[in-house]
Amino acid sequence: MTQASHRAPFVTFILLSFARPRNLQRIVDTLLKADSCRRVIVSNNQPKIDIRDFLKSADDRVEIIQQDVAWGPVNRYHIARNCPGDFFVSIDDDVFLTPAQIDRLVGELVTDPSRPHGVWGQLLRVDPDKINLFSGVHRINREVDVLNCVYAFTKAQVRRCFELLDLLRLKDLREIGPGDDIFISMSGDQAPFCHDVGPIDLCPSHDQDHVARFC
16 A cells, blocks of 8 residues: 555545446446545445446455345435545446546545535526526536536535435435435535546446436
8 A cells, every 4th residue: 555545534435336237346446446545335226236246356445235225326425424434435337537537536525625526517507598507517627516427525515415305305315316416516615626637438328328327
């Protein structure tokens, strides 16, 4: 383990598997090479699949959770709420970052924990007669309205997510569907920030019908 990793804070990485179990091995192997990685939790949100058929690791930093019922992506915040530590990163199962990109994102979060950070986002523009949504914002350093795909956040922001859910009187977290990115994006003291970490490798199925959650 390098000196840099000794100085890094305790970061828990949360990965969710649903329709792309074959991608998890690559993502986990990459995370374990990042200096900032202290713990990896893989939650299989599709109980019809046994993620252990696709993911093998002898590293004691990796924990696998096989869910009994189907969960949407909001489960990442349920997991984070019950984990020790102040810093979390969740990467969707169709995004392949490098160890250097991962460490860069963690560094941005630690430097500015007042807001969530990511590498991909959306912008909202409200006109008198409609709301315009501009998606696919990446390879740029700027504030966005909503983060997508990769989320770096704090325990305080997780708590705020659940406060927002309580305000909406949502008793079953699965009711919000794929809209969990909106809640984490609104959980900081400032707007979330999208960082240019270089080219981002995406799975070809990232926008495929019946596979991508947003579709």
